[in-house]
Amino acid sequence: MKNFPIPTLIFFLLFSTISISQNAVQDSIMLKKIYNSALTDGKAYDWLDYLSNEIGGRLSGSFEAESAVKYTEAELKELGLDKVWLQPVMVPKWTRGFKEYAYIEGDAGEKTIANICALGGSVPTPNLGIKAEVVEVQNFEELEKLGKEKIEGKIVFFNRPMQADLIHTGSAYGGASNQRYSGAEQAAKYGAIGVLVRSLSLKMDDSPHTGAMSYGDAPANQRIPAAAISTNGAEYLSTLLKLKPNLKFYFKQNCKTWDDVASYNVIGEITGSQFPNKFMVVGGHLDSWDLADGAQDDGAGCVQSMEVLRLFKKLNYKPKNTIRVVLFMNEENGLRGGLKYAEEAKRKNEKHVFALESDSGGYTPRGFSLETDAANAQQIRSWEPLFRPYLIHLFDEGYSGADIRPMKENITVLAGLQPDSQRYFDIHHSENDTFDQVNKRELELGAATMASLMYLIDMHGVK
Structure with a gap:
């Protein structure tokens, strides 16, 4: 390292400070x-x-x-x-095709319309739709614990909300999004015939939110239809399931992959x-x-x-x-x-x-x-x-x-x-x-x- 005379060092430091100051002024003017x-x-x-x-x-x-x-x-x-x-x-x-249609059916046959939309990439339902009992879960761990015996032939309802106490809402979204993306792939392994996913939103309303989903490597004949249900609809369905666990859910969607x-x-x-x-x-x-x-x-x-x-x-x-x-x-x-x-x-x-x-x-x-x-x-x-x-x-x-x-x-x-x-x-x-x-x-x-x-x-x- 060279030893500069004190006056020379002071000059370099002063010149550097002036240069930095001028740059800051120039940048401020441009912004x-x-x-x-x-x-x-x-x-x-x-x-x-x-x-x-x-x-x-x-x-x-x-x-x-x-x-x-x-x-x-x-x-x-x-x-x-x-x-x-x-x-x-x-x-x-x-493509989504004709608008989706869904309802909750009670023990006596009464029907309550539910607001749903197909998740992007989902297969359609059969032409007449599907109707089955509903199993509510919060995550894939619960799904695994229930196993095929309690899931086969039913519609799996993923109802984990976005975490409201996270200030960074992107983190809340990320913490709940795997059920939308992979829910159908996971539920199909246990014999489910369809999937409902709580919309990824912190707002309580009647508008369902779509989004991408994937079947992973599952062959075409093992892919089940997947739909999002509005946050209000998810809350209502969850409450009703506690009162009437044997209720049935019907939905029909007409999407297609080209x-x-x-x-x-x-x-x-x-x-x-x-x-x-x-x-x-x-x-x-x-x-x-x-x-x-x-x-x-x-x-x-x-x-x-x-x-x-x-x-x-x-x-x-x-x-x-x-x-x-x-x-x-x-x-x-x-x-x-x-x-x-x-x-x-x-x-x-x-x-x-x-x-x-x-x-x-x-x-x-x-x-x-x-x-x-x-x-x-x-x-x-x-x-x-x-x-x-x-x-x-x-x-x-x-x-x-x-x-x-x-x-x-x-x-x-x-x-x-x-x-x-x-x-x-x-x-x-x-x-x-x-x-x-x-x-x-x-x-x-x-x-x-x-x-x-x-x-x-x-x-x-x-x-």
């Missing part, structure tokens, strides 16, 4: 421009209006999904990006001025469930991601790295788009340094969840004073996003936008996920927050 532009001249809300109200629910393989591909491709081209293209990907196609079909990820980019072969990604998933228009999940994330590149173009910011917006197809029931993007990036030996996803709704932004090492986490947290004027305060380790996680092994930093989550699962995967549930200002604040982090990573690099 203010980003937020001002997003809030006074944003496009995200208009884009979402069209996606939601003109196109509607965008289930993979549907006409609406392909309309969304064409629409967003055209809008990205309108922004004057350096490159816009469609990345082919084969996706599953599942052969895979061709679709696309929609990609646009601004080429980096210094490091064109280093890539930063911002994105959301373009597909949604079919019960509503998918405004929050994940139309909001798509238009926020598009807005990031629009803001950079409008503010004449020329990024050092190449910045891509990726609108992934098929996150909801297959993750084919995210897997395809990661596969192609690896095949082309593309170096990705950062990826940011918005897939938690368009509510008020609170911060980011980070998947990275300690050095990069520390750098991002050091920018907290820059975000403080915009009430952004969360920079925690956690889950980034489903579509960008396939790149985890080959990328330095992944992040997920974290909006306020308390209302998200009230509408998630249900008929209530509609455009009128989105607040314009909250949506725009989220887009500006994403653009700000993208700018800071681009300016200062990763460790």
Whole structure:
């Protein structure tokens, strides 16, 4: 180590301090421009209006999904990006068919209508539906204890609610979701003929919530129909079972799984001025469930991601790295788009340094969840004073996003936008996920927050 004279050392320290201070001022000015532009001249809300109200629910393989591909491709081209293209990907196609019908039948034959919807990927019931006694369980352990003797020929009712005392509702959702995803696979092993799953929502209402499910490796002839029942319906059924354990439940659903079909990820980019072969990604998933228009999940994330590149173009910011917006197809029931993007990036030996996803709704932004090492986490947290004027305060380790996680092994930093989550699962995967549930200002604040982090990573690099 060299021994510098004291005056020289003081000069270096002073110069370094001044440089850091100037960078902070420059960054603060840029963030203010980003937020001002997003809030006074944003496009995200208009884009979402069209996606939601003109196109509607965008289930993979549907006409609406392909309309969304064409629409967003055209809008990205309108922004004057350096490159816009469609990345082919084969996706599953599942259709719901005619609306599901269900009722609870008492001892004397009286019937009470139940609100249900088929889980995504479920097989249909027989043409005349199914009617059987119901066995209520909370988890797979209870299922195993009951065994085939008490389950065979019956409908298994998974009634474990999301854990209400968890402040992070995503954790509550994750803690209850295995019964939806794997419930039918597990129940069929004990001879069940159908499955009902309590909707994954903290709200008590009459709207059932769909979502992806899987049969694992079970052959087609061992797959049983699976449906979600509304939270109010689940409470009523559970109460009634305590009074009348021999009651019967009837349901009929008409869903169908088709052969895979061709679709696309929609990609646009601004080429980096210094490091064109280093890539930063911002994105959301373009597909949604079919019960509503998918405004929050994940139309909001798509238009926020598009807005990031629009803001950079409008503010004449020329990024050092190449910045891509990726609108992934098929996150909801297959993750084919995210897997395809990661596969192609690896095949082309593309170096990705950062990826940011918005897939938690368009509510008020609170911060980011980070998947990275300690050095990069520390750098991002050091920018907290820059975000403080915009009430952004969360920079925690956690889950980034489903579509960008396939790149985890080959990328330095992944992040997920974290909006306020308390209302998200009230509408998630249900008929209530509609455009009128989105607040314009909250949506725009989220887009500006994403653009700000993208700018800071681009300016200062990763460790």
